[in-house]
Amino acid sequence: MGSIEMDPLLLAWSYFRRRKFQQCADLCTQVLEKAPYDQEPDSDVPVSQAAWILKTRALTEMVYVDEIDVDQEGIAEMVLDENAIAQVARPGTSLRLPGTNQIAGPSPAVRPLTQTGRPITGFVRPGTQSGRPGTMEQAIRTPRTAYTAHPISSSSGRYVRLGTASMLTNPDGPFINLSRLNLTKYAQKPKFAKALFEYIFHHENDVKNALDLAALSTEHSQYKDWWWKVQIGKCYYRLGMYREAEKQFKSALKQQEMVDTFLYLAKVYTSLDQPVTALNLFKQGLDKFPGEVTLLCGIARIYEAMNNISSAAEYYKDVLKQDNTHVEAIACIGSNHFYSDQPEIALRFYRRLLQMGVYNCQLFNNLGLCCFYAQQYDMTLTSFERALSLSENEEEAADVWYNLGHIAVGIGDLSLAYQCFRLALVNNNNHAEAYNNLAVLEMRKGHVEQARALLQTASSLAPHMYEPHFNFAALSDKIGDLQRSYVAAQKSEAAFPDHIDTQHLIKQLKQHFAML
């Protein structure tokens, strides 16, 4: 039996195809040990060349993350960013001024807002929860209080973690010693250069060296290879040189139109805070690639970020027409239906997600809520039970308990509601909504002082929410503390200008003051 053995290289290649990268890399290491092959790929030994490339690719694939979607903005980028041209752009043309375009979406009275004042989306992506804090202090403090922790900067965040993780896989040091590489030599050999570039960029996360290699290679290809241009653009984007990145992507697009390039370029425009340009670009891309799901989805995301929910929903529907298993689109449309008072339709979308094999706490939580509002009470509590059992961390459990509290309020079981909110707070003591609702319950019981304390906690935790402010104002008004009532009402108005009750309250207070 020993005589019939597969060629190790073929075996390694097979491992690679089957995505068993670790085995593939190990095998390649053995091959390379047999045919000693130093840093320099030697054209005399084709086997070791192939093994070298295969190992490079396997190591890259192990840590490869799709860069288009994964893009987390760090605190440093958020606070110290001056890339956007307009500091205060016209409402509706910027991603930085949410809450100014109320025409297209449901009001905050119906749909809750995230910290930044954007309505919450149906799908959590990096960036959907990110706020744009006013000062650095606020920025640094937020992650400590809320659970949307930001990395300090994008270059020190996720990318570094990935890079260091890959180091651990090789206890005898890195496979390729970057400082000893002669990049010019590799740039002469396009096949090596491409594999090596991806290795440096993804595995080593050394953008500067990657950029050097890419620059040399594109020169070698006489600026005719669009792939290298895209890679240079990626490097520039990673380094925060958006304008240079834009130039490279545009040049690449001129040579070869690719969906990826469109997406990267749109990312550049989003970073430059030019959503309108990004939208135009996506539409150009759709002319070339009609019905391309990622492009449609990109449009929908931008509309969503600009608070234009109805347009976003339109595009999500287009996405579903092309790809009816698109989780993000289904989830977003579902939540949109839920918040526009159509829980039955939302229920159908969530059930579709369930059919597709999504099986997690959030989904069951949403299903439970939809069932409740669609008056299918039999399913409600079971869904929530499932959600609780599936919850992976305390924050998720807190959310489920909070929603259960809602159900309890809905069915009139106030003591159950009280306990649910308490449990939510036990799981996550920064849950501002739970504080607020608990305060309302206390208020009903006549515990004014406790209610006030809870409301104050809620408003300090989530200044963007209007409810605690308004409740506080109403409570203070009731007990005759008009001054505090007025201050809180003003805050409430700032958070939600069109809230009728707040306006009434302020008017009433003003009359009181005028009488004095």
Next chain:
Amino acid sequence: MLLPVFTLKLRHKISPRMVAVGRYDGTHTCLAAATQAGKVFIHNPYARSQHLNTPRLLQSPLDADVSLLNINQAVSCLTAGILNPELGHDCLLVGTQTNLLAYDVYNNSDLFYREVTDGANAIVLGTLGDIPSPLAIIGGNCALQGFDYEGNDLFWTVTGDNVHSLALCDFDGDGKKELLVGSEDFDIRVFKEDEIVAEMAETETITSLCPMYGSRFGYALSNGTVGVYDKTARYWRIKSKNHAVSIHAFDLNSDGVRELITGWSNGKVDARSDRTGEVIFKDNFSSAIAGVVEGDYRMDGHVQLICCSVDGEVRGYLPGGAEMKGNLMDTSVEQDLIRELSQKKQNLLLELRNYEENSKAESSSPMNESDGQRGIIPANTKLQTALSVNLGSDSQAAHVELRISTSNDTIIRAVLIFAEGIFTGESHVVHPSIQNLSNCIQISITPPKDVPVDLHMKTFVGYRNSTQFHVFELTRQLPRFAMYALSNPDPTKEPLSFVNFTVNERVQRVVMWLNQNFLLPEDSEIQNAPFQVCFTSLRNAGHLYIKIKPSGEITVSTDDIDLAGDIIQSMASFFAIEDLQVEADFPVYFEELRKVLVKVDEYHSVHQKLSADMADHSNLIRSLLVRAEDARLMRDMKTMKKRYVELYDLNKDLLNGYKIRCNNHTELLSNLKAVNQAIQRAGRLRVGKPKNQVVSACRDAIRSNNLNMLFRIMRVGTASS
């Protein structure tokens, strides 16, 4: 007296010349201006009502009118206007030393962002010649580029030196706009698309140009001169010790003709009549003027003149109505005028009395020695001038000698020469000390450039002890190539570089051209073709050979490519040649150019590396800053201190890197300038169509990085062999 209709104090500094007015949303007129720290602000006084609905932007009312745009680079030019006619509103164009940004303010979106390696010193927006779409034309180091709204460069050409001002004006009255370019080499050039139709030499760097109406345009120089041209003829000019920051044409007295409004560096704004240069209105600001523009800023259908000072003060003036009868100045100005006139009268009376006394003396006594004091000279006194080449001596460099002598025993007390571009400050006075007075005076002239110059001389002639002198005014033209002396042909010293071309002219005409453009010792004997003349430059002792064959083939041999270009241009205009293709070879110059091109490549790659380094560093700095602040918030002072020390070191590194990058950039710029100049010089060796072909072919060759093709084009004039 014309009073401002509105005055605003914006709390932002305004960079000089960086002011533009546009309707960024299609209806409301807004003022955009560059301010400090690489920012542009837009003052939009109409947005207040909108802001009431957005309580998240709580700002004081005046601040709410101003929105800032980050450019993150020093703004070097700014304009606004319609670039994309389909858009329906204006866009803002911001140029920096490396980039041009066309920005749609209303939609917060780029129209395009282009890298312009030659920099953007000046910008103008409008239609040029037959190109249908509006172009944003920028002028940088020796290069002109025009972009349409998609960022395609539809127009590109080179010019003599760094461009400082641009304007679009219907120069030849054909209904299409020509481009006026004012550059650092003191020339105003007129481009009809990419062909130069006229060149006007001025005396200093042209800092601003503005079209008035028809073919008339205003200009301002860096030495404080402001004036008006009609086509190639200067109407008037005035000179001030202050600098004209901004000029603009505006009809301030409602007489249907635009006046030239000038904003000065001392805060003065004045309006001058386009015909005479007479001041019809002036006003003072407390600080230097940053820009003068016009626009309907109050949205009442009337266009106002808007003047901005560097401190952010903005004043708007409505044109004076009919009831003001064009009298825009206050009364004190009239009194000034009366004072001035009475002064003039006084002077005239004095002069009259002088004449009376002279005539009395003449009638009473015959000629005697005391005549000299009275300033009478013989009626037949003549003044002779001669220009010659002086090869110089040990004590004196070679120069052109102007010799002025009188025909009799009268002496020359002083000579006042007025000529543009030869002397520092335009005029030159020679007044020998009282012992050295004679009837002959020699003046050395060394023109720095090969241009024909008119010498306007005023000579004071009289007797040794006269107190009053007669003034002789005469004008003499200095030939274009006065700085080249005829020398004996020496075949060993013949330059390697040459230009070859054929003209269909008789030899006599060529000799005429020689006589007109060179200072030949005496009229050189008419030679028959073939003949050859040899000159030596007085500036650098370089040789110039001009050979003519009977077939009309002319060979100009010189190592100086500029000189060859000048000679060809001069011949072309003399013989009225429209198109001329030449064969040229400048081995030394081409070799230098090749080195420069290699260097440009090197600098480019180094530049890229340095920028990546800097971006990397600045990312690190950001994260260090956040970490340090984080430590501060946690009251971990030790870590905070450590972080800040790291930050300080990194910052120092960054500064050093910046210095290196700066040097690299200036080197790159000077090399790019040399390349552009080389293309321009190669173009100047040709006339008419071949010239444009050479310029565009050279550019294509540089774009495709094909050096051999570039040199072939420069040699034979076409890309295809």
